[in-house]
Amino acid sequence: MTVVERPRALADQIRPEPSFGKRVGHYVRRHPGGVLGSTLVLLIVLIAIFANQIAGQDPTALNPAERLAGPSAAHRFGTDNFGRDLFSRTVHGTRISLGVGFGVSLAALLGGIIFGLLAGYYRRLDAPLMRLMDAVMAFPGIILAIGIVAATGQSIANVILALGVVYIPRVARLVRSVVLSVREQAFIEAARAIGVRDWRLLGRHILPSSWSPIIVQGTFVFAEGVLGEATLSFLGVGPPPIYPSWGTILSEARPFIREAPWMMILPGIALTVTVLSLNLMGDGLRDLLDPRLRRRA
Amino acid sequence: MTRYIIRRLLLAIPVMLLVAVTTFLLLHMTPGDPVSVLLGPDATVEQIEEMREALGLNDPVHIQLLNWFRDLARGDLGESIFLGKPVTEAIAERAQPTLLLTLLASLVAICVGLPFGVISAVRRGSTIDVGAMLAAMVGISMPTFWLGLNLIFIFGVKLRWLPVQGYQPLSEGLWTSLRYLIMPALTLGAAQGALLARMTRSMMLEVLHEDYVRTARAKGVSERRVILRHALRNAFIPLVTVIGLTFAVLISGAVVTEQVFGIPGAGQLLIRAVNRRDFPLIQGIVLIVALLYVIINLIVDLIYVFLDPRIHYS
Numbered sequence: 349m350t351v352v353e354r355p356r357a358l359a360d361q362i363r364p365e366p367s368f369g370k371r372v373g374h375y376v377r378r379h380p381g382g383v384l385g386s387t388l389v390l391l392i393v394l395i396a397i398f399a400n401q402i403a404g405q406d407p408t409a410l411n412p413a414e415r416l417a418g419p420s421a422a423h424r425f426g427t428d429n430f431g432r433d434l435f436s437r438t439v440h441g442t443r444i445s446l447g448v449g450f451g452v453s454l455a456a457l458l459g460g461i462i463f464g465l466l467a468g469y470y471r472r473l474d475a476p477l478m479r480l481m482d483a484v485m486a487f488p489g490i491i492l493a494i495g496i497v498a499a500t501g502q503s504i505a506n507v508i509l510a511l512g513v514v515y516i517p518r519v520a521r522l523v524r525s526v527v528l529s530v531r532e533q534a535f536i537e538a539a540r541a542i543g544v545r546d547w548r549l550l551g552r553h554i555l556p557s558s559w560s561p562i563i564v565q566g567t568f569v570f571a572e573g574v575l576g577e578a579t580l581s582f583l584g585v586g587p588p589p590i591y592p593s594w595g596t597i598l599s600e601a602r603p604f605i606r607e608a609p610w611m612m613i614l615p616g617i618a619l620t621v622t623v624l625s626l627n628l629m630g631d632g633l634r635d636l637l638d639p640r641l642r643r644r645a
Numbered sequence: 646m647t648r649y650i651i652r653r654l655l656l657a658i659p660v661m662l663l664v665a666v667t668t669f670l671l672l673h674m675t676p677g678d679p680v681s682v683l684l685g686p687d688a689t690v691e692q693i694e695e696m697r698e699a700l701g702l703n704d705p706v707h708i709q710l711l712n713w714f715r716d717l718a719r720g721d722l723g724e725s726i727f728l729g730k731p732v733t734e735a736i737a738e739r740a741q742p743t744l745l746l747t748l749l750a751s752l753v754a755i756c757v758g759l760p761f762g763v764i765s766a767v768r769r770g771s772t773i774d775v776g777a778m779l780a781a782m783v784g785i786s787m788p789t790f791w792l793g794l795n796l797i798f799i800f801g802v803k804l805r806w807l808p809v810q811g812y813q814p815l816s817e818g819l820w821t822s823l824r825y826l827i828m829p830a831l832t833l834g835a836a837q838g839a840l841l842a843r844m845t846r847s848m849m850l851e852v853l854h855e856d857y858v859r860t861a862r863a864k865g866v867s868e869r870r871v872i873l874r875h876a877l878r879n880a881f882i883p884l885v886t887v888i889g890l891t892f893a894v895l896i897s898g899a900v901v902t903e904q905v906f907g908i909p910g911a912g913q914l915l916i917r918a919v920n921r922r923d924f925p926l927i928q929g930i931v932l933i934v935a936l937l938y939v940i941i942n943l944i945v946d947l948i949y950v951f952l953d954p955r956i957h958y959s
Binding site: 381479480482483484486487488489490491492494495496497498499500571575578579582583584585595598599601602605606609612616619620623624627628 | 659660661663664666667668671672674782783785786787788789790791794795797798802809893894896897898900901904905915916918919920922924927928930931934935938939942
């Protein structure tokens with residue numbers, strides 16, 4: 349009986365993984381959320397790029413005569429307390445949100461990869477670096493970000509720095525755990541045996557095996573960066589108020605909630621949809637890229 | 646187990662020290678001279694010198710750090726520049742609204758998150774499950790302050806059921822105080838409730854596939870008892886971490902909620918301190934919130950040991 353069954357079992361074992369294209373097709377059907385999220389993210393990126401074409405009016409032009417005007421033909425979503433066009437402000441706010449969100453994820457990934465590689469590869473650096481990460485994680489994110497912005501001053505760069513620092517430990521832990529599992533494998537030992545230098549080993553042999561979880565984490569950090577920037581702006585400790593950030597628009601809408609409730613509608617929807625799309629895209633990417641989860645499913 | 650508890654307690658000490666050092670360094674991260682930033686461009690040389698002396702900035706950094714720790718050990722967080730009173734006193738005055746709000750919001754999160762998570766897992770794929778998980782995804786992505794503004798508009802401005810903003814202390818009567826806190830607590834608890842619902846669901850789904858659940862069903866235990874006694878009790882162990890941390894997460898989220906609803910709590914105090922560049926006050930609030938966060942983490946870890954008899958800590 350074994351004679352009959354063995355070839356089939358072997359064939360099962362060596363059957364190649366389905367091609368990437370097939371996996372994507374399968375995935376679109378199984379995870380509509382991820383596809384929806386990625387499509388929306390693409391759309392939002394396009395809105396940010398073509399902000400000037402989509403919203404022709406100057407987002408910062410003051411017009412006291414049309415102060416707090418409701419939706420009309422000239423101002424589809426009304427004006428704010430300085431008579432600025434809310435549609436134009438929201439569309440241009442996309443650039444701030446995506447710019448800061450991208451900056452935050454880039455900063456967190458860069459810092460996290462460096463700390464994670466060092467802590468995972470050099471045993472002597474592991475404990476001190478990870479205790480440092482613990483200390484950063486011991487702070488509630490938003491409180492630490494407020495503290496850093498308060499100390500360094502309110503500018504877009506400092507907001508990116510502050511939020512980036514908050515998310516570095518997460519990425520660092522992730523990278524470290526991948527390095528720890530890869531470090532002991534034979535191909536690393538082989539590379540070391542033929543004299544590959546440490547930095548090349550880290551960059552060319554160890555780092556590539558951790559790209560998938562890093563990209564997934566980067567997407568979630570992007571979402572949190574967008575939310576973090578909006579929160580800081582709403583609290584008045586984000587980028588300077590001259591920028592039409594969604595959080596700033598919403599904090600300006602707060603006192604006029606009776607007279608001009610339209611002020612909070614569009615920026616709020618834009619913010620929620622952006623964060624939701626990024627989260628959906630992150631969930632989708634995780635299902636697509638993380639082989640452990642794929643096997644379980 | 647005792648050894649694990651002692652080790653865990655000892656491990657918390659360096660983290661707390663690092664938190665204190667980081668908070669200390671906040672003031673020194675300011676580019677240029679923090680005092681001239683603090684006093685603005687109109688300050689005279691004498692004023693700047695006086696402020697430097699008052700803040701102890703004329704000492705070398707390591708002496709300043711030692712002084713910072715010496716004062717901390719005495720429970721002295723310095724003097725607020727603008728309020729003219731000790732930082733600890735200023736924070737204590739503002740603590741009640743923040744703690745009450747955080748407590749109520751934690752209740753909201755648990756009362757929403759746990760039941761919906763369990764129902765979603767048990768009725769996997771049903772309308773309730775899909776609806777609850779969609780709502781949870783939106784709840785996680787929606788900024789708390791926008792949710793708060795929407796609640797204010799609906800229940801405060803349109804329906805006039807609840808006060809739009811402000812706070813009444815508990816001494817004014819429980820109901821009066823609660824009326825002001827209902828919307829803030831819902832606002833603050835929503836996102837954490839959504840998160841809890843998602844985690845409860847996935848934990849329950851994992852447990853419901855276990856052999857002992859099948860065994861319980863096979864021996865004729867009622868479905869209700871299977872879910873509550875056999876599944877939920879086991880799924881609960883990892884959830885304790887999330888529930889325990891809820892309070893810690895929400896206490897920092899209170900900063901935003903207090904700003905939306907004009908509640909005179911510690912969060913509002915922090916934002917005012919930032920706007921006035923009142924560094925001792927900023928450091929004090931950041932430090933106290935961070936230490937609370939570390940302590941709650943520690944307590945949650947310790948509770949975990951008692952709850953999960955399967956794990957042997959060495």
